[in-house]
Amino acid sequence: MYLTQSLHRAAQQTPDAAATIFGDRVRTWSECLDRVARLAAALRSLGVGPGDRVAILALNSDRYHEYLFAVPWADGVLTPANIRWSPAEIAFSLQDAGARVLLVDDAFAPALPAIRAxxxxxxxxxxxxxxxxxxxxxxxEDLLAAHDPVPDARRGGDAPAGIWYTGGTTGTPKGVVLSHTNLLMSALGSAASGEFMTPGGRLLHAAPMFHLADGAAWVARNAVGGTHVIVAMFTPRGVAEAIATHGVTDVLLVPTMIQMLVDAPDAAEFDLTGLRHLIYGASPISDAVLERAAKRLPTTEFTQAYGMTELSPVATLLLPADHRVDRLRRAAGRAAPHAEVRIVDAEDTEVPRGTVGEIVSRGGHVMLGYWNRPAETAQAVRDGWMHTGDGGYMDDEGYVFVVDRIKDMIVSGGENVYSAEVENALAKHPAVASCAVIGVPDPEWGERVHAVVVLAPGAEATPEELREHTKTLIAGYKAPRSAEFVDALPLSGAGKILKRELRAKYWSDADRGVS
Known part of the structure; x- marks a missing residue:
C-alpha cells in the first residue's frame, strides 16, 4: 500500500477528469501526475533522498495537493507545518524533524527570516x-518547468509517510510518525463504512490541509476516486459558494465551522442541496447546531469521526443513522471497520460496560511512534494499544461516550490546545506565581482556554495583559481567552493541581463533561 497508488490509477482510468479545482484553475489527473513527477524530480535535484523530510507552510491550494503526492514519489517524508503556530513553533518543528527543504506560499513568506534564524x-x-x-x-513553477518527470519511488507499506506535529503536553510539540499503511488503513476503513465519502464525488477542502483530519479526507477521496475542490481557507460564504458552484458532494468541517456556515446570512443565498456527506470531528455537535444544520442542509448526511493524530486519525464513527437517535448524539460512535476500541483501567484491564476508563485503540492505524521520542512512544502504545488519554465509557451496543480528557487537552474551535504549553508561557510573566489552564464551555468555540492564576505578592495583572504576553510566546489561538485570579490553587495530597475542581463550577450545568 502506498499513497501514490491512487494517482497512478486515476491517471490511467480518468486521465481527463478534474483532479483539482482551485479558483479558476482546473487540472486533470493526467496533468496532476505529470506535475507531481516533475516536482519529485526537482526535490531529488535539491538533495532529497530516501526518508528525507520535506516541509510545507501554506494555505490550502492545488499545489498543496501536488506536494502531498510528490514527496512520497521522491521517496521523502511529508512534514506539514501548522499555519496557526508562531514562527518560533514552526521553526522548532522543522528543526526537530530535520527538514532541509520547505515549501512556502505568499501568506507565510514574511515569516521566513524568523524561521530561518x-x-x-x-x-x-x-x-x-x-x-x-x-x-x-x-x-x-520554474522548478517544474526545468525538470523532466522521474519514476515513482513507490515508497509505501510501513515506511514513514509523514510527521504531523501535535501540541506537546510537556510544553513542546511532538512529531507523530505515520506510515503509508497507517494512513491508507484509516482511510479505507472509514470509506468501508459506506457513509464517509461519495465514490467518484467531489470533496471540498475548507479545513486546513496541514491538519491530519483534512489529510485523512484527502487520502479517502483519492482511494474512492473523484475530484478535490479547494479553497484557501474557511469562510462561510466561500464554502457555500464552492459547494454550489462546483457540485461538491462531501466536506469535512469542525462543529464551529458548521455553526458559522449555517448561521451566516451571506451564505444563505447559495443552493447546498448537492452536498451528500458532512464529516465532522474534534468534538460532538450540539443538538441546537445539529438541528439548524439539518434544516439548512436537508439532503446532507452527518458523520462524526473520533480519534487523534496518533490513530491516523480515525478510531470510531457515529454514522448518519446514529444521529437520528436522540441518546446517541452525545456519543463518539462505534469502532470504525479498521479499528478495535475498548475502555481500560489504570492496569490496562478492560472495564465493564458503562464504567468510565481510558479509551484505547488497536489496529493498523496506530502510529509508528513519536519522532525521536522512544520513551513517550512506549508510554503511549502498550501491547499495540494506543492510549488516547481520553476518559470515556462504552454502552452495551459498543457506542463510546467521551466524558473527560485525561491529558487535560482543550479542543477550541477544532484545534487542540495542551494546557501545559499555555501554562509554561503564562508562568514566564513576572506577575504570575502559579497557574492552571483549563477548558471551559463556550458557545462559539466549544471550549475556551481559561487561566486560573495566583499572582505573586504585590503584583498586578489583567486578563488581557496575560493574554497578550502568552501570544508573544505561543500561537494566538492557544492564548487564554479569559482568566480569573485566586489566592491559591486546589492541590492533591501529592501536591498536584486538582483541575477537576477548577472545572467543576463551569461544567456542572453543561450537558456533558467536555464539549
Missing amino acids: AAPVLDTVVFCGDGAVPEGALAY
Missing part, C-alpha cells in the same frame, strides 16, 4: 505562491 537545518526554500518570489527562494 531559528531553524538552521533549513537550507532550501521553494516558493509555491503566485506573488513575487522571496529573496533566496526558488520558484515552484
Whole structure:
C-alpha cells in the first residue's frame, strides 16, 4: 500500500477528469501526475533522498495537493507545518524533524527570516505562491518547468509517510510518525463504512490541509476516486459558494465551522442541496447546531469521526443513522471497520460496560511512534494499544461516550490546545506565581482556554495583559481567552493541581463533561 497508488490509477482510468479545482484553475489527473513527477524530480535535484523530510507552510491550494503526492514519489517524508503556530513553533518543528527543504506560499513568506534564524537545518526554500518570489527562494513553477518527470519511488507499506506535529503536553510539540499503511488503513476503513465519502464525488477542502483530519479526507477521496475542490481557507460564504458552484458532494468541517456556515446570512443565498456527506470531528455537535444544520442542509448526511493524530486519525464513527437517535448524539460512535476500541483501567484491564476508563485503540492505524521520542512512544502504545488519554465509557451496543480528557487537552474551535504549553508561557510573566489552564464551555468555540492564576505578592495583572504576553510566546489561538485570579490553587495530597475542581463550577450545568 502506498499513497501514490491512487494517482497512478486515476491517471490511467480518468486521465481527463478534474483532479483539482482551485479558483479558476482546473487540472486533470493526467496533468496532476505529470506535475507531481516533475516536482519529485526537482526535490531529488535539491538533495532529497530516501526518508528525507520535506516541509510545507501554506494555505490550502492545488499545489498543496501536488506536494502531498510528490514527496512520497521522491521517496521523502511529508512534514506539514501548522499555519496557526508562531514562527518560533514552526521553526522548532522543522528543526526537530530535520527538514532541509520547505515549501512556502505568499501568506507565510514574511515569516521566513524568523524561521530561518531559528531553524538552521533549513537550507532550501521553494516558493509555491503566485506573488513575487522571496529573496533566496526558488520558484515552484520554474522548478517544474526545468525538470523532466522521474519514476515513482513507490515508497509505501510501513515506511514513514509523514510527521504531523501535535501540541506537546510537556510544553513542546511532538512529531507523530505515520506510515503509508497507517494512513491508507484509516482511510479505507472509514470509506468501508459506506457513509464517509461519495465514490467518484467531489470533496471540498475548507479545513486546513496541514491538519491530519483534512489529510485523512484527502487520502479517502483519492482511494474512492473523484475530484478535490479547494479553497484557501474557511469562510462561510466561500464554502457555500464552492459547494454550489462546483457540485461538491462531501466536506469535512469542525462543529464551529458548521455553526458559522449555517448561521451566516451571506451564505444563505447559495443552493447546498448537492452536498451528500458532512464529516465532522474534534468534538460532538450540539443538538441546537445539529438541528439548524439539518434544516439548512436537508439532503446532507452527518458523520462524526473520533480519534487523534496518533490513530491516523480515525478510531470510531457515529454514522448518519446514529444521529437520528436522540441518546446517541452525545456519543463518539462505534469502532470504525479498521479499528478495535475498548475502555481500560489504570492496569490496562478492560472495564465493564458503562464504567468510565481510558479509551484505547488497536489496529493498523496506530502510529509508528513519536519522532525521536522512544520513551513517550512506549508510554503511549502498550501491547499495540494506543492510549488516547481520553476518559470515556462504552454502552452495551459498543457506542463510546467521551466524558473527560485525561491529558487535560482543550479542543477550541477544532484545534487542540495542551494546557501545559499555555501554562509554561503564562508562568514566564513576572506577575504570575502559579497557574492552571483549563477548558471551559463556550458557545462559539466549544471550549475556551481559561487561566486560573495566583499572582505573586504585590503584583498586578489583567486578563488581557496575560493574554497578550502568552501570544508573544505561543500561537494566538492557544492564548487564554479569559482568566480569573485566586489566592491559591486546589492541590492533591501529592501536591498536584486538582483541575477537576477548577472545572467543576463551569461544567456542572453543561450537558456533558467536555464539549
